[in-house]
Amino acid sequence: MFSTTTTTTTFLHSCFLLSCLLSALSCVSMFSGIETGDLEKRDDLFPQILRDEAVARxxxxxxxxxxxxxxxxxxxxxASMRAISLIRRWMEDAGLRTWVDQMGNVHGRVxxxxxNAEALLIGSHMDTVVDAGMFDGSLGIVSAISALxxxxxxxxxxxxxxxxxxxxFSDEEGVRFQTTFLGSxxxxxxxxxTTLEISDKRDVMIKDFLKENSIxxxxxSLLKLKYDPKSVWGYVEVHIEQGPVLEQVGFPLGVVKGIxxxxxLKVTVRGSQGHAGTVPMSMRQDPMAAAAEQIVVLESLCKHPEEYLSYDAHCSDSTVKSLSSSLVCTVGEIxxxxxxxxxxxxxxxxxxxxxxxDDLGREAVIYDLSxxxxxxxxxxxxxxxIEHKHDAGAVICDSDLSSQLKSATYSALKKMEGDIQDEVPTLMSGAGHDAMAISHLTKVTHFCSLSVCFDMQFTLQNLTTNEDLNRWECCLCDVVEASVTLHKNMC
Structure with missing residues (x-):
C-alpha cells in the first residue's frame, strides 16, 4: 500500500509526468545527464512552478x-468567462500563443x-457540474500549463x-444544454x-447564447473549427479517477482499458392532474407513481442485467458478462x-x-428498459x-498495448518499492472525458497509450506524502518513457 495524505503533491506528480511526456514525445531529452533513479537531482525540478504555483492556481x-x-x-x-481570461493569461505566461475559438475553447500553442509537424494536443475541460470538485477538469489544464x-x-x-x-474545452459536462462535448x-x-439549434430550459438556443457572449x-464557422486529422499526432488528458478504486487497492496510478x-434519456410521463384529497386511488392516473415504478425497474435491471435481458444474437453471454461488471444507471434529475x-x-x-x-450491451439495456x-x-x-438526448460510443483501448503499459508500470514500481504483491489496476473509466470526442480526430488505436488508455488517475484521497514524492515522480517518468519506446519511429 502507498501512503496517502497531502493535496499539493498531486500537482507535482501530474506536472512532472507531463514534462517527461512532452520531452519524450518531442524527442527532446529534458533530463539529459540525469540517470534513472537519481532522485536528488529530480527533486529540485522547478518546485515553485510544478508545485507551489500550480497548487495556488x-x-x-x-x-x-x-x-x-x-x-x-x-x-x-x-464565471466561465472569467476563467477563460485567467487560463489564457496563464498560457501566455508559459510562453504560448493563445486564442479563443467560436465555441469558447481556450487554446495555447507553441x-x-x-x-509543420503533427501537433500533440493536451486538454481537459474548464466547465463544471453544479457543486463540483475542484480537481475535475482543472487538474488537466493547470498541470499541462505548468509543465510547459x-x-x-x-x-x-x-x-x-x-x-x-x-x-x-468550454463544455464537457453538458449541464446547461444537456448535450456533452460542445467544446471538444x-x-x-x-x-x-443542428447543434446550434439546441435550447436550454429557458428555450435559449446555443447560437443565441453565444451571441449574448459576443460570439x-x-x-x-462551426464546421471550420474542426482540426485536420493529418495535423494532429496525438492527444493526452490527465484526469482524476473520480472513483474509489485506486484508493481501495492502494496504487497512485492505473492503466485505463477504455472509456x-x-x-x-429524458423520460416524460403524462397523467391526469387532480386534487390530492378528492380523487379516489382507484381512479387515479398518477404519473409520479408510474415514474417511481419505472425507476425501480431501471435499478433492478442495471444491478442484475443477467436476470432481465433476453439472450439473442445482440445480447450474448459475453455481452451480459461485460454489463455485469461495467453497467451503471442513474436517475439524476426529476x-x-x-x-x-x-x-x-x-x-x-x-x-x-x-x-x-459494451456498446451492444448498452443498446440492449436501452431497448429492454424502453x-x-x-x-x-x-x-x-x-x-x-422517451427522448434520446445524448449518445457516445465506448472508446476501447488496444489490449496488447494496455498490457505492455501495465507491465511497465509494475516494473517501475517494483524497481523502487521492492516486492509488490498486487497488480497494477486496470480501470474502466466510467466518467466521460473529452478524449471520447477527440478519438474521432486522433485514432485511438494508434495513440492509445498516449491519449486515452494511459490516463494518470489521481483521487483526492489517493495522494502521497512529500517523503514519497520523488519515488512517484521517477515511477511516472519511467512508465511514460517505457510506453514511448513502443513507438520507435514516431519522430
Whole structure:
C-alpha cells in the first residue's frame, strides 16, 4: 500500500509526468545527464512552478464560480468567462500563443522547432457540474500549463520537435444544454450544424447564447473549427479517477482499458392532474407513481442485467458478462408539474444516464428498459415519451498495448518499492472525458497509450506524502518513457 495524505503533491506528480511526456514525445531529452533513479537531482525540478504555483492556481480557479458557497461554472457563464481570461493569461505566461475559438475553447500553442509537424494536443475541460470538485477538469489544464512553463523557463519549449497545444474545452459536462462535448466535439468535427439549434430550459438556443457572449457563430464557422486529422499526432488528458478504486487497492496510478459509452434519456410521463384529497386511488392516473415504478425497474435491471435481458444474437453471454461488471444507471434529475404538495401531478419528467463499456450491451439495456417503461405506462393508463438526448460510443483501448503499459508500470514500481504483491489496476473509466470526442480526430488505436488508455488517475484521497514524492515522480517518468519506446519511429 502507498501512503496517502497531502493535496499539493498531486500537482507535482501530474506536472512532472507531463514534462517527461512532452520531452519524450518531442524527442527532446529534458533530463539529459540525469540517470534513472537519481532522485536528488529530480527533486529540485522547478518546485515553485510544478508545485507551489500550480497548487495556488488550482485554488484560484476553484474560486471562479457562479455559486457563492459551491463550485459551479457552466458553459460560458459569467464565471466561465472569467476563467477563460485567467487560463489564457496563464498560457501566455508559459510562453504560448493563445486564442479563443467560436465555441469558447481556450487554446495555447507553441510551434517548437518544426511548425509543420503533427501537433500533440493536451486538454481537459474548464466547465463544471453544479457543486463540483475542484480537481475535475482543472487538474488537466493547470498541470499541462505548468509543465510547459517549466520547459519554457528551462529553454526547452522552443526546441520541441513538434508543436504542442493545450486546449481548455468550454463544455464537457453538458449541464446547461444537456448535450456533452460542445467544446471538444467542435474540434473533432463531430457536432452537426443542428447543434446550434439546441435550447436550454429557458428555450435559449446555443447560437443565441453565444451571441449574448459576443460570439457570432454560423453553421459554416462551426464546421471550420474542426482540426485536420493529418495535423494532429496525438492527444493526452490527465484526469482524476473520480472513483474509489485506486484508493481501495492502494496504487497512485492505473492503466485505463477504455472509456464507457454513455446514453442520456429524458423520460416524460403524462397523467391526469387532480386534487390530492378528492380523487379516489382507484381512479387515479398518477404519473409520479408510474415514474417511481419505472425507476425501480431501471435499478433492478442495471444491478442484475443477467436476470432481465433476453439472450439473442445482440445480447450474448459475453455481452451480459461485460454489463455485469461495467453497467451503471442513474436517475439524476426529476421534476413534476405543477409541483404542489396537495396536487396529483399532471406530468413527471426525469433523466436517465446509462453507461457501459459494451456498446451492444448498452443498446440492449436501452431497448429492454424502453419496453418496460411503455408497459408500465400502459398498465397505469398514462402516456410516456422517451427522448434520446445524448449518445457516445465506448472508446476501447488496444489490449496488447494496455498490457505492455501495465507491465511497465509494475516494473517501475517494483524497481523502487521492492516486492509488490498486487497488480497494477486496470480501470474502466466510467466518467466521460473529452478524449471520447477527440478519438474521432486522433485514432485511438494508434495513440492509445498516449491519449486515452494511459490516463494518470489521481483521487483526492489517493495522494502521497512529500517523503514519497520523488519515488512517484521517477515511477511516472519511467512508465511514460517505457510506453514511448513502443513507438520507435514516431519522430
Amino acid at each position: 488550482l485554488y484560484e480557479l476553484g474560486k471562479v464560480s457562479d455559486g457563492k458557497n459551491y463550485l459551479e461554472r457552466t458553459f460560458l457563464s459569467p 510551434e517548437g522547432a518544426n511548425a 512553463k517549466a520547459m519554457h523557463v528551462n529553454g526547452k519549449l522552443e526546441k520541441l520537435k513538434r508543436p504542442v497545444e493545450v486546449i481548455a 466535439g467542435a474540434i473533432a468535427g463531430i457536432l452537426p450544424a 457570432d457563430i454560423t453553421e459554416e 464507457a459509452g454513455q446514453t442520456r 421534476s413534476t408539474w405543477p409541483s404542489a404538495s396537495n396536487v396529483i401531478p399532471g406530468q413527471v419528467t426525469y433523466t436517465v444516464d446509462i453507461r457501459a463499456i 419496453k418496460q417503461i411503455y408497459q408500465i405506462c400502459d398498465k397505469r393508463s398514462v402516456s410516456c415519451i
